[in-house]
Amino acid sequence: MSSRVLQFRPETSLPLIQEVMERSGQNLLACYQCRRCAAGCPVGEETGVTPDRLIRMIIFGEREEALNNILVWKCVACYTCGVRCPNNIQTARITETLKQMAKRDHIEPLLPKVAAFHDAFLKSTSHFGRVNEIEFMGLYSMHEVRNEIKQGGGWKAVADKIKTKAKLGISMIKKKRMHIRLEKTRKLHEIKRLFNKARDKAGN
Amino acid sequence: MQIAYYPGCSLHASSELYDRQCKIVLRHLGIELKEIEDWNCCGATSASKTDDFLAVALPARNLGIADSTGLPEMFIPCSSCYNRMMESQKILSEDSELKDKINMELSKKVEGKVKILSILDILVSKTHSGEIAEKTVKKLEGLKPACYYGCLLTRFSRDMQVSDNIENPQGMETVCKAIGAEPVDWSYKTDCCGASAAINDTDTSLFLMSKIIRDAVARGATCFVTTCPMCQMNLDMYQNLVCERYGVKKNLPVFFITELLGIAMGLSPQELMISSHFVNAIGILKDWN
Numbered sequence: 001m002s003s004r005v006l007q008f009r010p011e012t013s014l015p016l017i018q019e020v021m022e023r024s025g026q027n028l029l030a031c032y033q034c035r036r037c038a039a040g041c042p043v044g045e046e047t048g049v050t051p052d053r054l055i056r057m058i059i060f061g062e063r064e065e066a067l068n069n070i071l072v073w074k075c076v077a078c079y080t081c082g083v084r085c086p087n088n089i090q091t092a093r094i095t096e097t098l099k100q101m102a103k104r105d106h107i108e109p110l111l112p113k114v115a116a117f118h119d120a121f122l123k124s125t126s127h128f129g130r131v132n133e134i135e136f137m138g139l140y141s142m143h144e145v146r147n148e149i150k151q152g153g154g155w156k157a158v159a160d161k162i163k164t165k166a167k168l169g170i171s172m173i174k175k176k177r178m179h180i181r182l183e184k185t186r187k188l189h190e191i192k193r194l195f196n197k198a199r200d201k202a203g204n
Numbered sequence: 205m206q207i208a209y210y211p212g213c214s215l216h217a218s219s220e221l222y223d224r225q226c227k228i229v230l231r232h233l234g235i236e237l238k239e240i241e242d243w244n245c246c247g248a249t250s251a252s253k254t255d256d257f258l259a260v261a262l263p264a265r266n267l268g269i270a271d272s273t274g275l276p277e278m279f280i281p282c283s284s285c286y287n288r289m290m291e292s293q294k295i296l297s298e299d300s301e302l303k304d305k306i307n308m309e310l311s312k313k314v315e316g317k318v319k320i321l322s323i324l325d326i327l328v329s330k331t332h333s334g335e336i337a338e339k340t341v342k343k344l345e346g347l348k349p350a351c352y353y354g355c356l357l358t359r360f361s362r363d364m365q366v367s368d369n370i371e372n373p374q375g376m377e378t379v380c381k382a383i384g385a386e387p388v389d390w391s392y393k394t395d396c397c398g399a400s401a402a403i404n405d406t407d408t409s410l411f412l413m414s415k416i417i418r419d420a421v422a423r424g425a426t427c428f429v430t431t432c433p434m435c436q437m438n439l440d441m442y443q444n445l446v447c448e449r450y451g452v453k454k455n456l457p458v459f460f461i462t463e464l465l466g467i468a469m470g471l472s473p474q475e476l477m478i479s480s481h482f483v484n485a486i487g488i489l490k491d492w493n
Contacts, residue, residue: 074408077252122250171441190310
């Protein structure tokens with residue numbers, strides 16, 4: 001993935017740079033490719049794409065490649081790239097931005113499990129105001145099962161997934177690291193209002 | 205002295221032990237934690253990765269509740285919650301339009317006055333004041349912890365005032381030395397363990413942890429010590445798997461800083477719920493029990 005030569009696309013370059021800069025609040029044009037971020041990126045070794053490459057991609061106007069990029073989904077938001085950047089560019093803010101832009105453009109997430117994890121986490125927050133592991137893991141596992149069926153993995157694959165998760169859950173309960181009780185925020189209507197407002201904002 | 209307290213979801217669930225330890229240990233140091241009422245989830249990495257508005261608004265509701273208590277300081281033990289609340293407070297102090305928009309939905313409005321404290325903010329100051337040394341009844345001599353800070357205690361996605369060195373923080377070492385432990389010098393103290401990817405991208409997380417565990421073992425550490433419930437859970441629960449996959453021969457217990465302090469103060473592993481660890485953590489403590 002990293003070996004492909006980037007192409008400068010003047011027609012998409014400026015609008016893409018502007019949009020990413022505005023949404024992320026990061027001055028991409030200050031990047032002079034010193035690659036300190038690349039040296040510190042914990043997932044760079046695995047992805048082959050490092051923060052500097054991603055910035056370059058955006059500047060070149062490679063919209064599709066930038067929105068559909070493995071680093072966007074593998075980024076663990078450790079913020080190492082940002083604190084080491086001599087020009088104060090937080091690439092983690094850029095991967096967050098690209099993820100949101102990809103969602104808006106209905107681009108299938110490159111790593112559906114990562115997207116499903118964050119969706120399940122926020123859904124759980126919106127239901128009770130607090131995250132309850134059992135509900136959250138249930139929501140996430142349901143997505144995994146659906147995905148497995150969709151990909152034609154068959155029932156055995158589904159059963160294996162459920163078995164692994166259940167084993168983990170049981171060992172957590174044994175160690176008193178998972179509980180059956182339900183934690184809840186009383187003024188849930190305030191949480192719902194914040195979620196509604198977020199939806200309105202994302203829509204415009 | 206009373207301090208407002210935001211436990212966050214994990215301290216009311218998977219890391220209940222940390223909630224209990226924070227309360228006991230800080231009580232010994234003369235601090236009473238007053239949990240803020242009706243708090244909600246901070247949104248953690250999931251909100252910050254997917255929704256800019258919720259990433260600020262969810263922590264903001266808790267900040268409003270904290271402001272309404274009138275207490276000047278709020279303690280947040282979880283690094284992820286701490287990071288999100290600090291950022292939200294900073295963003296709202298600079299963007300009054302957004303603050304008004306969020307406050308419109310809240311019964312307790314954000315004013316921005318509460319000072320947020322991490323566990324090391326408290327413990328380091330109690331070390332400098334001599335109170336920790338004073339409460340220590342058992343020196344943990346011979347224990348060689350690798351102090352693991354992880355990401356979110358010292359690194360933010362915005363310019364923030366950080367109370368420790370970003371690349372080589374020393375707060376945990378300062379506290380450990382005060383109770384007689386001998387922290388090792390090592391290279392992975394602020395590297396990411398991949399906790400937010402543990403479930404959805406397990407291979408990545410295991411790979412990141414393998415480097416951390418390998419270095420700690422190579423430096424002669426006898427245990428980890430951490431302040432973050434996400435890091436603790438990840439390094440503890442998956443350690444067997446990491447060591448098996450990457451051929452690491454030794455397992456290291458992963459302590460919360462409150463556990464080492466508690467033992468040094470003469471508390472028992474039972475009171476501190478140390479049996480809730482995955483890698484056996486009781487054995488190594490028997491010399492000081």
